[in-house]
Structures are given as C-alpha cells and as structure tokens.
Amino acid sequence: MTQSKTLEQYRPVLAAHSFACSALRYWARGLTGFVQVLRRHARAITALLVMLVIMLPVIWTIHLAFKPALEIFDTTLGFVPTLENFQSLLADGSFLTALGNSVVVSVLSTAFSMLLGVPAAYVLTRWKFKARKQIALWILVTRMAPPIAFTIPFFLAFRWLGLQDTLAGLTLIYMTFNLAIVIWLMQSFFASVPASLEEAAWLDGCGVWSGFWRITLPLAAPGLASTAILCFIFAWSDFFYALVLTRTQAVTATVAIVNFLQYEGWEWGKISAAGTLVMLPVLLFMVIIRRYLVHGLTAGGIKD
C-alpha cells in the first residue's frame, strides 16, 4: 500500500524522466542523423559554401544596385530595395543609347559572322583538302591574338576611311573574333551530323548547298543557336575595341560604365546598377544555352 503510494507519488517524476530520456534519445538520434546527413552530403554542402563565397562579389554588386543611394555607405545590411539607381541611370538617356549601340553592334556582328562562317565551317568539316591544317592554325591564332595587334592597324585605317566612332566600324572589328569563333565551333557541331545523310541526298540529285540547307543545317540547329548566342555574348562583352575605336557616337554599354567610373566619381549605386544591367543578358542567355555552354567556352581546347 505504502509502496504503491510512493510509486504513485513518483509517477509524475518517472514519467518526466522517461520523457526526458526518450527526448534525449530522439535528440541524440537526430544529432547522429544530422551528422550522417552532413557526412553523406559533405561534398554538396562544401560545394554550396564555396559557391556562396565565390559568388559573394557578384551578389554584393547586385545588392548595391538595389540599395537606396543615401544608405549606400551604411554598415547595416538591411534595407528596402529600390529601383531609384536604375531610374537615375536611365534618366539622362546616354546609358540607354549606349545599351542600344551594344545591342545593334552585337546583333549585326553575330549575323554577319554566322552568314559567312557557317558555310565555311561546313566545308572545312566535309572537304578534306590540303591547306586545311594551315587554315585551322590561322583561325586559332586569330582567336588567340591580343586585341592590341588588331586595334593599331584598324585605328589607323578607320581614321582614313572615316569609320572611327561608327557602329559599322565596330561591327567589322568584332568579326575578327566572332568569325573565327563561328568557324571553329560550328566545325565540331557539323562533324557530329552523319555525312551519310547528305550523301544519300546527293545521290537523289540534291545539290551540295540544298542538301546542306535541308538536311545538315536543321540537324545542327541547337549548335547553331548556341554558337550565335556565344557570338552575341563575346561582342556584348567587348571593352578594348570599343574603348579605342569610339568617342561619343558609337559608345557601347561597357565603355559607358567606365565613363561613369571615371567621371561620375563614386556614385556606387548607379555604377552597380549599370553593371547589373550589362551582365543581365549574359546571365539570361546562360540559362538558355546551359547544355551547350561547356562546348563553346572550351572552344579551341577542342581538337577538330
């Protein structure tokens, strides 16, 4: 009786104890589980941490673009995002014009490079002639050559031809690298289209170029699209040529950013907004051609 009473007395304590025990057990299990999860995904977690550190400069710049101009030197992290930097950037119109110039020059140089380069790349894949190796080396050197080697003669020639500070001149000089890239990249895409398909078409009386147009080109369409996008990105990203060959009329977005840096002092919000706008199309395109990107970026590392 007494015993049961004491037991009865202790019941809450015992219950509490067993609850605490099981909680502890669960917690311990949770902890080991957590450690297990950590260990199983150690690689992914490390990768994410490294990614965060490496991306911090980009994230910081984008965050500055959305930070109110008055708070830009504040050490606090919290703020209400605003578009005022973008508004003041686009308000006077000169940056908008520069963006427009960039679009026009990039699109034109891409279009002309594709128009000339795609058929040439096709011929270079299908036709085994003697000078092929020399042409390949020439194209490689063109891709590798330092821009300064082209800029000096182009600058002197453009003065003479009146092409200085024009979009046409810029388009022309962008083809020095884009044409080489198209020829180089498209070769590997055409190589992966089986030649037997064209040969069958030829036997059926199809001409070389109509066979190319109807059979090879549609099969190489993804490669075509990603090559065009890469050309656009390379032209869009150029700074050196635009810096040297433009003054006021044909200034591109990349040169406009540097002008901000030099003349508008330390308006970091505005400058960051400009940087964000210029990298935006590149990031968008990157999502689109993710699958083919690897191929394009290692171009030249590929042996044809």
Next chain:
Amino acid sequence: MRANASCKPVSWEQSRNRSFMLGLLPALAVLLVITLAPAVALFVTSLTPLSLVNPATSFNFSDPLVNFRQLMQDERFLGSAITQCKLSLLTVAMQLTAGTGLALLLNGKSSVLQYARSVFLIPMLIPPVVVALIWKIIYSPDISPMHRLLEFSGLTLEALTTNPHTALWAIAVADTWQWFPFTLLMILASLHMLPADPVEAARMDGASRLQVLRYIVLPHIRPVLVVCGLFRLIDSFKAFPLIYILTDGGPGNVTEVSNYYGFTQAFNFSYWGYGSAIAVLILAGVFILSLIVTQFPRNSHDPIKNT
C-alpha cells in the same frame, strides 16, 4: 563516300568541289581582309617611327629596326615584360590549382553538384568590364564587404590596389576569380572520361583516396591540365580591363604589363610605330604558344571529343 565517288562521274566531284569553294571563299576572303591584312600592316608600321604628330614619319623605312632596338634598351618595356611574366605565371598557377580543386569537389552525380557546376561558370561569362567593376567595389575600402568584415573583426586594411606590394596580387586574385571556371570545365570533362575500373581495382587493393588521386586521377588529367595552362597562358597576355580599371598600370609601374604599355604608347602618346613593335612581339609570343598547343597530342584524353 569513296564508293559513291567511284560510281559517279568525275564531273560531279568537280562540281561538288566548286560548290565547296563557293561556301569557303567568302569567309576566307573576309578573314584575310580583317585579320591578315591588319597583321601585315602592323608589321609594316612596326618598322617605321610612325607618330601622328609628325607626318614625315609615316613611310620612313630608313632604319627599320629602330623600334626593336629601342625596346631592348627601354627599361620600362623590359620591366613590363617581367611584370607580364610574373602576372601570367601567378594567375595560371592559381587558376589551375583552384580549377582542379573545384573540379575534384564537383565531380559527382548529385543534382546540387550539377547546379553548382553551372553557377561556377558565371565569373567567366560576366563581361570583363563588369568583373573589373565588381573587383573595384571589393577593393574600395568604403564600400567593400571584405574591408567591412575586417573592420568588424578589428583589423584595418589599406586599399590593396594602391599599395605597390599588393597591387599585382590584387589583380592576380581578380583574374583568377574570373578565369578558374575554364580549368574547372576542362578538368570536369576530363574526369568524366576517367575509366572506373582502375579506380575500383585500386580501392579494392586498399589504396587510399589520396593514393588514387596521386597515382590514377592526376596522371589522367595531366594532358588536359597542360593544354589548359597553355591556353590560359596565351590569354593572360591580353589582360586589359582589370588593369585599366583597378590600377591603371600603377602604383608606379608595378602592374604595367607589356600589353598595357603598348596601349599607352600607341593610344595615349600616339607613338604608333613603337606601339606596333610591342604588339608584334606579343603576337610572335602568342603565335609560338599556339603552335605548341596544336602540336600537343590531345587525342587520347580529349575532354570534349569523347563526350
């Protein structure tokens, strides 16, 4: 192909070749005009003391090697060549290390790793000017997260880009950040080609992870690593936006590389002949390195070809 050619009359072969010519020639002609002609013009200019201030210098070939002789005695040029070597070796070494390390980390099948792989490409795709701008922000003490973090932990750091001892390192770090994805991509592709059998066999025989890395993985990726290094070495001669925006060649001349020196000689001082001579020397270096690249046997371990 051969069989077809033999049953068709020869004229078909000829007409096909003519069609091929038609497709190839326009591109080659344009390429000739926009790349080979400028190269020749550059070489010719480098043989004259051309400067636009003095019209008499335009086609003056009386002393064709004057620029090159002068370059060999120009302390600032020789200094820029040494800076170039330092910067190139530093950045290539750092890129190869960072790229290979990350490739080994990211070489897995989980979706997180695949996602991370594409995010890691971003630095290489951002326009170089924006990269330079981003690092300008990182190196400006009043706005930089790095300086804020250090300040928070009680350390003060003066601006790295204005200190002659750290300026070149600052450029090298930014350049490495921009270009490590190239090595990462190439090495990842090479790791995909790594045959599983030798690794499994070695693991079964009790080899540690480190031993597998040292004796199987590294020898496998070595050819790709060499090609990668050569490519980056060639491209490192072109480093321009980072130097232009972060340091402008300074403080003093500590970050002035040959490319940059040539740019200032030609476009700031209008010494076109002299600038061209510098460009010719850089071009010659690039040409030699390109030749080495094409000679390199890459077939067995070609990262892209086999994917």
